[in-house]
Amino acid sequence: MLKYDAPILLVDDEEDILFSYSFALKSAGYKNVTAASGGKKAIEILGQKAFALVVLDLYMPEVDGNDILDFISARYPGTPVVIITAADDSQTAVNCLKKGADDYILKPVDSLRFITTIKNILEKEELKRQVESFSDAAEVSHLKCPDDFGAIVTKESGMYSIFKYIEAVAGGMQPVLICGETGTGKELMAEAVHKASRRKGAFVPVNVADVDDTVFSDTLFGHRKGAFTGADKARRGLLLEASGGTLFLDEVGDISENSQLKLLRFLQEGTFRAIGSDTEEKSDVRIVLATNADLEKKVEAGRFRKDLYYRIAIHKLLLPPLRERKGDIALLFSHFYKLAGKELGTPTKTFEKAAAGVLSSYTFPGNIRELRAIAYDLAARSGDVLSAGDVISYLESTGRSRGAVSSNMPGGAQFTYSGRFPSLKDMENILIDEALKISGGNQSKAASLLGISRQAMNKRVKG
Template sequence: MMPYPEHPILLVDDEEPWLHSFALTLRQRGGINNVLKSSDSREVLPLLRNQVVDTVVIDLTMPHISGEELLEQISHEFPEIPVIVITGMNQLDVAVSCMKAGAFDFFIKTAERERLIAGVKRAIEFNSLKLENQRLRSKMLATRSRHAAFEEIVTDDPAMFKLLDYLEAVSPSRHPVLICGESGTGKELIARAVHQLSCPEQPLVAVNVAGLDDDMFADTLFGHVAGAFTGASSKRFGMVEQAANGTLFLDEIGDLSLHSQVKLLRLVQEREFLPVGSDKVKRSQARIVCATNVDLEQKIKDGRFRADLYYRLATHQVVVPPLRERRADLPLLVNYFVDQASVDLAKPRPAVKKELITLLHCYHFPGNVRELQAMIYDVLSRYHSGVLPLDGFREKILSTPSGGITELVEEMVFPEHLPSLQEMSRLLVEEAMSRAQGNQRTAAALLGISQQALSKRLKKMSPS
């Protein structure tokens, strides 16, 4: 089992039975298994000077160095460490004094253990987010370097580089990552990169939750015990347990029903789940990565997605830009997929003409990178030798709804006085030639006419 938190928390109390009891409670009921204990307050500062500690929990009344004195010393020398003060007496003035001295929180020993555990978890999460922000700032200031985890992500786009830098900076975190973006933008590649950055030696388990009803969702993720339902003749481990200390990737999270969202919230928030038919709570150490192509904030407004789940999942959030916003990547992607398809299809590697890149620059790619990949595989499957033919790409573009020049027409705002058909024809030809960078074959494809027909129009338009 991986240690949680990453760095240990330190419990300080001269009552050793309480130390052992609370450490056991943190492990069993809070999943906090990385704990140091000290019954002598004089040991604390030397220990903190030699050991990275996440959070310190100190008793107020101790011999040698009192809790108040120790709080003051820790706050002065290690202001970055959250300190929780626990006392056996309910003294409001002491609580106020401790909070002013820098305590993260203050609890009475006789309070319910659940409240104490929740307080420790808040301190751990607070410290974790603070450290992640520090890592992020230092990473953004550092010289950009491409991690091996990003090998499959082909880009030279500044926005994509910022996205990858961000993922690298937050990779040590245990918090969820939410990947948003249109279909075909490469969200699964991003999820794999997050896994490679975080825990490459551990399993990556991917689940597409779209189409799973509530029962299937629970059984798929959490598994079941023997006899849980008709046909459940043996125990089945769910995807959460299969992910173990690795990564659980949930794709199409926006399609999850509200009932299933409640079950997922418990897993994300408490790191706990119940196999179907069992009353024994299990704990999960897997990092959760989710992806969606829908607007979750709009779904929250429509009452179809839980806000509390969204804010938990979006602790770290990235939006993968569509291909039309990173057109400079087209030459890289075309050559990458041509190389890939040539090997997969056992075809000689064709030459790629500049006109093809120009043609693709004019297209808005509703299916994004995945559509480009499919286009290249389809054209290459019919290719024999020489140059990669443009005709196959023209056919694909013109057969796509709202492909080519129709996108321009949809965006146009007509004046009150309508231009004549002749004027409109001239404007369309000029726009097509501009988009095609002067290439008549490409412009003709955008207009849906032959190159000869376009040539005649251009001659008519030219000054005599």
């Protein structure tokens, strides 16, 4: 159903035209119409709030319609824009469509065509929203037990494929290896594996990064009383604590060679010995492991046992970084912002939809943990309504550069930058270095890669 209260912004420098657009829209039932007389006014209004649709006259003194279009696509990506332009200038209108406008109307504006265009766009947007929520529901209904994944906020189909994979392997006893950058939710996913396994015992997490071999053995296998100086009591290791449940070995990529061997033995034989004991013990434990290291690279470099890798990577899953699941950014932001509001005693604080939209242009090296921290901090600092402008200033003031952009170059190469746009000179130096690297320092080869003469190359290297 079409929402007649969707906020619509009309931008034109001629008051009488604005009046006639407003009148036409209101007569057609649209209740929430704002008129901006000129480009400057439009930017001012857009700086304060977002709109469901903007109607924009292209030619205005002061601020040109094109600049406003740029402003909207940077600040409110996805907001539909209808361009109004002179009849003899359809090429400009077409250029605007390329830049992201949704439709254009030629002057003199026919009021029926005007209303139909706006109605169609708003209907399409509404339909898009419905399809999105319908496909979310469809994804959930394909899971046997969606509650197992209830703590993981997502609407990305890639994440649902991971959930389905977990449901398929959770009931078995083979290890599950969860890989992914820091903050991508590996521990949360390990807990979901435990829930989906229906094992009655506990979920016992342990971080084994920077743990030497003695501590590793003591933590996992325990020790007998008197096994070493200071061992005045026996200790039950975590393999026994987690028996009947799941032992989650976090940061497993960093364990020592000896620890790797001991873990391999346990996985192969299912038995272990406490330190100082001759008795073999058994544990009915499911092992789930996580790492943010590239284990395959470590195996190649001889820093991780190949046999252990193949043993633990039988069921391997890779959690995508947040910058590759952009669809989740606004959803997760909303989730954390509400949580923060509750915790800080300000549950009525809200945010403009565009405020969350701004975040999708940030790369989140700390992934979901970083997004969570940003949402909590913004909730603490903001007024009643957090605006897109607040988020932009916050990212800038905390040294987080937005606008990471990448584009394709010939030969499948990728160009990516974030922060300052590189100068031609910067790029020249980067390309020369890269060509020299590829050609093993041979200047003639590097010159032919770059398509310049040997002399020109020589001059550049010296200069």
